[in-house]
Amino acid sequence: xxxxxxxxxxxxxxxxxxxxxxxxxxxxxxxxxxxxxxxxxxxxxxxxxxxxxxxxxxxxxxxxxxxxxxxxxxxxxxxxxxxxxxxxxxxxxxxxxxxxxxxxxxxxxxxxxxxxxxxxxxxxxxxx
Amino acid sequence: xxxxxxxxxxxxxxxxxxxxxxxxxxxxxxxxxxxxxxxxxxxxxxxxxxxxxxxxxxxxxxxxxxxxxxxxxxxxxxxxxxxxxxxxxxxxxxxxxxxxxxxxxxxxxxxxxxxxxxxxxxxxxxxxxxxxxxxxxxxxxxxxxxxxxxxxxxxxxxxxxxxxxxxxxxxxxxxxxxxxxxxxxxxxxxxxxxxxxxxxxxxxxxxxxxxxxxxxxxxxxxxxxxxxxxxxxxxxxxxxxxxxxxxxxxxxxxxxxxxxxxxxxxxxxxxxxxxxxxxxxxxxxxxxxxxxxxxxxxxxxxxxxxxxxxxxxxxxxxxxxxxxxxxxxxxxxxxxxxxxxxxxxxxxxxxxxxxxxxxxxxxxxxxxxxxxxxxxxxxxxxxxxxxxxxxxxxxxxxxxxxxxxxxxxxxxxxxxxxxxxxxxxxxxxxxxxxxxxxxxxxxxxxxxxxxxxxxxxxxxx
Numbered sequence: 359x360x361x362x363x364x365x366x367x368x369x370x371x372x373x374x375x376x377x378x379x380x381x382x383x384x385x386x387x388x389x390x391x392x393x394x395x396x397x398x399x400x401x402x403x404x405x406x407x408x409x410x411x412x413x414x415x416x417x418x419x420x421x422x423x424x425x426x427x428x429x430x431x432x433x434x435x436x437x438x439x440x441x442x443x444x445x446x447x448x449x450x451x452x453x454x455x456x457x458x459x460x461x462x463x464x465x466x467x468x469x470x471x472x473x474x475x476x477x478x479x480x481x482x483x484x485x486x
Numbered sequence: 487x488x489x490x491x492x493x494x495x496x497x498x499x500x501x502x503x504x505x506x507x508x509x510x511x512x513x514x515x516x517x518x519x520x521x522x523x524x525x526x527x528x529x530x531x532x533x534x535x536x537x538x539x540x541x542x543x544x545x546x547x548x549x550x551x552x553x554x555x556x557x558x559x560x561x562x563x564x565x566x567x568x569x570x571x572x573x574x575x576x577x578x579x580x581x582x583x584x585x586x587x588x589x590x591x592x593x594x595x596x597x598x599x600x601x602x603x604x605x606x607x608x609x610x611x612x613x614x615x616x617x618x619x620x621x622x623x624x625x626x627x628x629x630x631x632x633x634x635x636x637x638x639x640x641x642x643x644x645x646x647x648x649x650x651x652x653x654x655x656x657x658x659x660x661x662x663x664x665x666x667x668x669x670x671x672x673x674x675x676x677x678x679x680x681x682x683x684x685x686x687x688x689x690x691x692x693x694x695x696x697x698x699x700x701x702x703x704x705x706x707x708x709x710x711x712x713x714x715x716x717x718x719x720x721x722x723x724x725x726x727x728x729x730x731x732x733x734x735x736x737x738x739x740x741x742x743x744x745x746x747x748x749x750x751x752x753x754x755x756x757x758x759x760x761x762x763x764x765x766x767x768x769x770x771x772x773x774x775x776x777x778x779x780x781x782x783x784x785x786x787x788x789x790x791x792x793x794x795x796x797x798x799x800x801x802x803x804x805x806x807x808x809x810x811x812x813x814x815x816x817x818x819x820x821x822x823x824x825x826x827x828x829x830x831x832x833x834x835x836x837x838x839x840x841x842x843x844x845x846x847x848x849x850x851x852x853x854x855x856x857x858x859x860x861x862x863x864x865x866x867x868x869x870x871x872x873x874x875x876x877x878x879x880x881x882x883x884x885x886x887x888x889x890x891x892x893x894x895x896x897x898x899x900x901x902x903x904x905x906x907x908x909x910x911x912x913x914x915x916x917x918x919x920x921x922x923x924x925x926x927x928x929x930x931x932x933x934x935x936x937x938x939x940x941x942x943x944x945x946x947x
Contacts, residue, residue: 396871397709419860419871 359386359478361452365468366477367428369410372452373460375468382428383456384416387481389448392418398425398444400436401458407431409467414457416447425457429467435459487511489813490605490619492597492758495522496799497790498625499581501806506588508814513617514590515597515607520581522627523791524799525574531650532670534570536830539677543832547869561678564653593617599624599759602785621785621813624765624773625806626758628751628791635722636662636747642725643745646671652744656680660732660742662720664691666829667748669703672712673832683713683740685720685732692829696841696890698876703831703892706872710832753792768794777819779809787813796825826904828897833873836900839888839907842878851881855913855937857929859893861944864924870894875933877903877913884912884937895926902930913937 364372370388373380389395397417407413407427414425436458440446447455462468472480487510491498494516502512519526538561545559585592595609597617605617630645632638640648646667655678661668664686676682684691684707690700691707691714707714719735723745730745753771760767766774766782772794779787787809790802804820811818829835845852860871873893879886889903906916916934921927935941 397705399705399708417860417872419866421860422858 360474362474364452365428365471365473366480367426367471368480369426369428371426371428373428373468373471375462378462378465379434380429380431380460380462381456382458382460383451384425384447385477385481386451388423389451389455392416392423393420394418395444395447398440398447398457400438400441401425401433403433403436405433407433416444427460428471429460430463431460432463433458434461487621487814488619489513489621489623489810490515490597490617491623491625492599492605493522493625493627493754493790493792494520494581494592495625495627495790495802496524497627497802497806498522498623499585499806500803501623501625501789501810502590503584503588504807504810505813506590508810510810510814512588512590513593513619514585515593515595515605515617517594517596519578520585520592521574521578523629524802525577525581527647527650529799530574530577531570532646532667532674533830534573535566535650535674536670536832538566538569539674540832542677544869550869561655563655563678567651567653570650597758599763602763602783605759621787623779623806623809623813624758624760624781624786624788624792625790625802626754626792627802628753628797630748631750631752632747633749635720636745636749638747639725642730642743643723643747646746646748649746656743658682658729658742658744660685660730660740660745661748662732662745663748663750664688664714664716665694665748665750666692668746669707669831670829671746671748672707673710676710676712677832681742683715683742685718685734685740686714686716687719689716691716692831692835695829695835695837696876696878696888697843698874699835699837699890699892702873703835706831706833706892709872751791751797753794755792770794778812778817779805779820780812796822796827798825798827801825824904824908826900828900830897833870833893834896836891836896836898837889838900838904839886840878841888841890842876845878845887850887852878852887853881853913853937854878855933855935855941857933857936857941857944859926859929861932862924862926862929864926864928865894867924868894875899875929877916877930877933877937879913879937884914886911886913886916886934889930889933891930893926893929899926899930902927 370385395418399415401413409430412424413427489510489512491514502514506512595607597605597607658681661684664684672682721733723732729741732740755771773788789805791797808818808820826838855877857875859865859873865871876890878888913934921931932941
């Protein structure tokens, strides 16, 4: 169910790497756990951030939840469509629901991320 | 006891009634209208406008509630103002009626102190007369601050006094100052359909509140597409054909149909004879009083906005009661330790007691508890799920020091906390009290439990 060409972070974000750029979003598991998303506080373009730091926040009808950076880098683009229609994340978390494009600072951080089957196991463990 | 009171706002009129109840022969001198700023230009008009904009927001949400509306929903500002005027007039009549029932004389005109026992009143027809009194309470209030950079013209560059009487919804509105007044008007006019931007020189909106409250309000403004620029000043404004241009300290230039300047309040302490009888004023013009509301001149008291401090109607009223009792021989002292306050933004803010950062500044070790409105069934039923409850308590004693609420009905919800703080209650006292279900009040109980990590409706961390 989780696409194979993506890498996954323990705080339930995914990235799609293309050279030194990575598109980031939240996983299907995360959007499901949150429920109907009503607002997203997007990161700002040009913002520098550290791995595991908060780069934004998502509000659903159930909870508010931080978006945790899966790697260190800089924001180079954000998905402005989400500010009008944050529900896109619920509908298409791996596609139109992407959140931002990041410039990767340290490519070696990718080694610590999970592939789809590892992430699925990780989620199963969390659900127990 | 003959008592004269200068000003019939929420300080002066309450003092008048209290003193009359205690047996004084009271004369109140009012230049504009009974009820003062609060009733005629402040609290009541703005909340009336806010109620109309909330109605509009509700109607726009109607489909979520399973109600289909046919046709367009159109706010008509002149009718909204008509409704506001009706509400104000009813309240004005109410105060006049109370005065009559207590035998209070109302002189409508401008009063100027001649001596510690005489006030010269210029009546509306221009004639003059002198009121004599054994004691005097000064309750002349405040007005919107004006600085040369923003000359009010009542049309393009306006104050809050003008904003409550606009009859056409401006296409765009620039608000200078993201304090209580600026943020309230921002929410009202945005809902009515204006493009709204706010410029604030401080780092955050409603800067006197708890930092987390400011952050949440800023997010709510962002959700409404109200643009807020903090840490920026307006250097200059200029009225041109295409609107009011404003130049900001960060080099930007903005254009808006109207500019609302809400940068604070100035004290009405000039031209009322204070110098003649030697009443001491502070550097910004506020009258200096002690805890008994006495000025330095025996027999002369001052209350309300004109003494500075907390410029709140309910504080003025309490000061009025304190002064009235002391005029009648009492020994009352004002207690500002517990002052709840409401901000009527959308969503509302209610706060009382210490902010978390204030506790830190005082070196008090605290615990905090939070609870989100969106966790409450009642909030979902109402369709208003944004916001949270926050409790600040003393780590060693568990006593509640401050409560900060942003969310629906926050200004009403805050009073449970006010009593708790006033009576020195602990978070356990609130947590262990059964709260009715389903209500918004459950949120304070859960926040109290969260102080000890024991809230029921928060997932395990």
